[in-house]
Amino acid sequence: MADIPANQATLTTADGVPLKTKLRQTQRRMKMRALGLVLPLLAFIAVTFIWPIGLMVYRGVDNPVFSEVMPNTNAALARWDTQADEIPPEDIVAIVARDLAQARRDKTMGRVATRMNYDLPGSRSLITSSARKLAKIEGDVVWTEEMVKIDKRWGERKTWMAMRLASERYTMAFYMAALDRTFDEDGNITMQPEERQIYVTLFLRTVWVSLLITVLCILLAYPISYLMATLPLRTSNLLMVMVLLPFWTSLLVRTTSWIVLLQKQGVLNDILVFIGVFSDEGRIRMIYNMTGTVIAMTHILLPFMVLPLYSVMKTISPSYVRAARSLGATPARAFWKIYFPQSVPGIGAGSILVFILAVGYYITPALVGGESGQLISNFIAFHMQKSLNWSLAAALGGILLGGVLALYWIYNKLVGIDNMKMG
């Protein structure tokens, strides 16, 4: 003990190396070993998760068509003083016209036409036919006149404004579109025309439905989890199997079996007619609408609420409630003041799981949602598979991701993520 130096800062090991350096060396070796163990997983996640998500978010703002097909257009249109001139001056129009003609000769016109059509519906034929005709013109002409002659829409500011926006290398147009917004003739952000406003409503509907499903899952899962955590092992194992059995069944089978149960000529309607709740003509519609989506998704997501709740409740000793009762609390008070607060971390974990899964759920709404039961993911899929507007799909996905992260952040602020327990 006597040879401990007075100054703690100069502590050294027996062979004279400063203690802190030595400690860091030892710990670094352990850290490297730990890193080596997680490296395969890290690489896997980077390649299959982070990289694609980054790519998707990037695709939402990426706008390569014009710069690849009509390389001079963007720079030219950028010079257009939109305050002063109603439409671009002749020199700019000339560059655009030559680009269009060149694109026609390169047979890459279709991409430009498609791209323009996103921003200005109906402009596909304008681009293709104009390009075809422009490609035939030779020698010096006044391009503005020629173009207006081909189609009088080239004399409109709206057309040029749309092209100017569409030609930008990076664009917010897809994110704007995903929020039902667009640029007007003067380049300001405005709402889409009423009949084209669908995404904000959809986002709100998706969040609302997900919240509803989460609440329903809590209400349904709480009692069963409580039973599973408190009943003797044999009974609780049986309950566990009953929870897990549907979990192991194919998602498609479960969803379609709801169709069998809920359709107008289905089991549930038959029973209700049979016991006389309503007449044969009064059969109610419970599927191919929002009701179907909510019922089927609640059922499918229920295990994700039950399992974390159960594992948290399993750790709550029955002696807490007993102690509360011995201290004079009624059963209801003992439950509400003592048991329930301790089960909140389970509710939190389950809610986050269910909500995040519900927000992005695709297959069940697609099968049983009909028209009114579609969620945002169905539209993302639509743009991926049918309209092939991947950029809009990416923007919708990006907003969904951002929204979920924001909700997670709010949750962390309100409840605290440390309060979440998976078991």
Add this chain to the structure above:
Amino acid sequence: MADSNEPIVRFINVQKSYDGEILVVKNLNLDIARGEFLTMLGPSGSGKTTCLMMLAGFEPATNGDITLNGKPINNVPPHKRGIGMVFQNYALFPHMTVAENLSFPLEVRRMGKDEIESRVTRALEMVRLPEMAGRRPGQLSGGQQQRVAVARALVFDPDLVLMDEPLGALDKNPREEMQYEIKHIHESLGVSVVYVTHDQSEALTMSNRIAVFNDGIVQQLSTPDALYERPENAFVAQFIGENNRLMGTVKEVNGESCTIEVDGGGAVIALAVNIAGKGERTTLSLRPERVTINPPEGSVPNVFEGTVEELIYLGDHIRARVNVCGHDDFIVKVPNASGHAALKEKTKVKVGWEFEDCRALDA
């Protein structure tokens, strides 16, 4: 308040079965006096905790009555019994601070804010933790948690406090400290305590009376000294303290003494406590500290020769394992006093004892 001579708790012919096949508690009759510290002591599965749970109201009695202050409480739910309880794992509410834990029973009783505050302060001072009011149970040591649990069980002034192996999870030092502390709290408050433990030294340290449970039956109910010095059957003798057992057959009964033919050979004169009669089997019980090494000639009636098999040095005394009367697990405690007998392993030695110290019990 009921008459102070009346027992605070009475178990009357109480039986308990969980599965309808086995009786966990067989016909329990037990009176607990007001202000008494009564310990239920027994091995696990002996029915002691079940009795406590029936008293607290968490388990219904299958048959019989339990009265509290003279009133039957079989149909009174736990929260209306007004019994304080301390649990084995403390059962402090982890999401509440110490002060909130203590005020819980008071809030339930709709006491005023000031009253609650002063009672909580007083309770914390009683267990010497006044500065811990704002902490959460998780931030306290095991001993501190246990003290808070005791304070919580007492803060609403119950007549009766139940303690279910409250010190089982503590290390040796805080456990002994808490034993004295609980004993002192009991003495100063005059509250009745029913204490459940399987630790006999804990029971001996703290109790006014001890009920030794085995196999659903109270084997003996007496004060700690009587229990140790005058066990009434072989189980109690074996369970409380260290004990030499010699098996044998009753040869002759002579008033309060009797002669026993020990299985390994030799006749022992013993105190007839609990024997069936002449010719019946019996267990002799003899405390190791009551055996004398090389007693003076004629001073004690029982003297036998044996071989020292093993010596263990324990500081204040030396344990000698001696082979006597065909029993090679006969223990003698030799006090490490000046001039104590110098023993050597594998040597012959004489051991002797008084006949009152050797109790002939049931087989």
